[in-house]
Amino acid sequence: MKETKINELVSQMTLEEKAGLCSGRDNWFTKGVERLGIPPIRMSDGPHGLRTQSGEAKGFNSGSISAVCFPTACTIASSFDRELLRREGEILGDECQAADVQVILGPGVNIKRSPLCGRNFEYYSEDPLVASEMASAFIQGAQSKGVGTSLKHYLANNQEHRRMTNSSEVDERTLREIYLAAFEGAVKNAEPWTIMASYNKINGTFATENTHYLTDILRKEWGYKGLVVSDWGATHDRVAAVEAGTDLTMPAEIETDAEIIKAVESKKLDERTLDLACKNILKMTMMGIENRAPETTFNYEEGHEFAREAAGQSIVMLKNEESMLPLQKSSSIAFIGRFASKPRYQGSGSSLINSFKVASALDAAAAEGINIEYAEGYSIKEDKTDQMLRAEAAATAKKADTAVLFVGLTEQMESEGYDRKHLHLPACQNELIEAVCAVQPNTVVVLHNGAPVEMPWVDKPKAILETYLGGQAVGEAVVDILFGEVNPSGRLAESFPKKLEDNPSYLSYFGEGNRVEYSEKVFVGYRYYESKKMETLFPFGHGLSYTTFEYTNLKLNKKEMTDKDTITVSVDVTNTGHVFGREVVQLYVSPEKGEIIRPVRELKGFDKVSLQPGETQTVTFQLGRRAFAYWNTEAHDWYMESGKHAVQIGKSSNDIVCEETVNISAKPYLGNKNYNANSTLGEFIEHPAGKQFWDENIGQFFTGLAASGMVKQEQLDEMGIKPGDEVSEENVKKFIADSERQGNGFGGTEVMMSLPVSIIIEFIPDLSKSGMNELFDEMNQK
Missing domain, CATH: 3.20.20.300 (Glycoside hydrolase, family 3, N-terminal domain)
Structure with missing residues (x-):
């Protein structure tokens, strides 16, 4: 209607x-x-x-x-x-x-x-x-x-x-x-x-x-x-x-x-x-x-409470040496940094909200009856160290049992409309962190920022919390985390590089004039860092908890897969600690190296589970063709690559705790290939006609190899291969494995599959050139 x-x-x-x-x-x-x-x-x-x-207001910001x-x-x-x-x-x-x-x-x-x-x-x-x-x-x-x-x-x-x-x-x-x-x-x-x-x-x-x-x-x-x-x-x-x-x-x-x-x-x-x-x-x-519902009433206080809960479930504990956190409410604690009293909790630009109220960490601590000493520490108006503020902060930190530093990027440093030029915190804040850590070994850093920052001081504080821009209730959420009312369960949805220059897009990011080349291609974020084996400050998926989790019993319902199949993956997750916690279960797929250049692993599933101490849950994933596929630019479609693929469970992209392997047999894309004598053996046998030719002539090939001196007759004798015999796939695999192990000059699988067909057919007696051309013509018929 x-x-x-x-x-x-x-x-x-x-x-x-x-x-x-x-x-x-x-x-x-x-x-x-x-x-x-x-x-x-x-x-x-x-x-x-x-x-x-x-x-009927028409302005953008008024x-x-x-x-x-x-x-x-x-x-x-x-x-x-x-x-x-x-x-x-x-x-x-x-x-x-x-x-x-x-x-x-x-x-x-x-x-x-x-x-x-x-x-x-x-x-x-x-x-x-x-x-x-x-x-x-x-x-x-x-x-x-x-x-x-x-x-x-x-x-x-x-x-x-x-x-x-x-x-x-x-x-x-x-x-x-x-x-x-x-x-x-x-x-x-x-x-x-x-x-x-x-x-x-x-x-x-x-x-x-x-x-x-x-x-x-x-x-x-x-x-x-x-x-x-x-x-x-x-x-x-x-x-x-x-x-x-x-x-x-x-x-x-x-x-x-x-x-x-x-x-x-x-x-x-x-x-x-x-x-x-x-x-x-x-x-x-x-x-x-x-769908208009003008009678709807909105409870702002309930909205605020959800904002507090959401921030608490999202804050990432990056570091917690010596179980520095959670803190005891009865201990002597110093909050240092302007963001403790005036938090930076949102970005600038078209998403700027006129918040009906904002809760700071100082306000939240006071509401909980926690006695806090406060020092402003720095000014956000200019990136210049105020010696008096820094001295006051150091003195306040020194006399406390624990110092909690609230730092981050200012509104002027990141916004819609312009990009950052570097990943540094304001210099005055870096200097403050160094000064406080020098006098107080029990220091916690709380970050307020919309994107990764470099941390030249990362080894100094015992604990680091990443709040990002946590909304109007972020102060309450931070206090909930600091004092253990909420167990941190956030995990990084992006990598934190050690320095800007490590980022894969670094050389081409701003572009030249009005052209920006995405030269890193599919190697974005962790796909690059893991493939390059490059150490990050904190990897994608990283985040700590006040409890511990153990992964066991990883199962795949099948170990062989075609491009029409779906596999079921299950893994048991147990809370092995002493407090309630939430864990993010991350599933990655890691293909063995093949013809296609691919990241070493890619996230293909995730789930968040809530567990009481000692409780175990089985987490299940379904992986279809797309989870293993790459985009084939010749076919303009998704294609799976045959070979072994590891299904990995990780606590981050850099912390794989268990894995199982599935072997994929996929139909190759043959559409635009031009088969000829310069095709590699690997390409040649992807085609059914090429595979049939190879199966029928492989015995003659090995006999020819022996006759030429490329391999020793003793090797063929060990496999029971005599001139004219049919050669089993098992024997071929044994021969190749023996070649790889002994380094006998012929080479292993990779070398053999990369040889051009022209070299292969040289070792097959009585093979006519015209017969091969007819075979190539047959294979090239679309």
């Missing part, structure tokens, strides 16, 4: 009304068509809080209503908890309904290609699986409340530097395995109402005008049925945008509506394409209006 109604409305619209519908009325509202009873609907910034204006600031994406992704993200979406959905907002702009799944990106605090992870799973849960939660979401920023929008003009130059495989994958999972699993096309170009074409990604992949391949909206001001050519699949341009572009009218009248733009855009807009409009 809804589709029929939408079609009817579009058929009644004038060309002018259709063109007008495809751009906003102002900064936040879509246009309506009063004559046909089509109302406008309201969009609002997000995603970790509601940033909207009351009434008059934002009070709202709850939840932990930012960089924080809550560290929870690795889908249910927590779903609950966040549900609560934000209720808040949107109470404020009469129909669509909230978020979540952001752009990959953290570099820790320099000024907007990384709005994004979940360097890993596409984590990003898509967190986003899916958030979207499902918000949309269950009748509020639409806008998955952003599509596509390859990974830096703020020249974000409106640069072209992200990315090869097909890298896009598929890393950057598109983050969107793909969320689109297929959660069906967001809208997807936001980004500012940048992708391989030379603006995202808002890119038919390949908006229509061919998003709609035709993934089956997306929702609305594509431009990022605010991202449309450069209204006609090209509509033609490519950008339905709605925001904000108001009333003066360019005439361009669409002119293009339809001149037949440059097919009116049916315009009609389709209007239908997508009307579908969103009708969902927004039909």
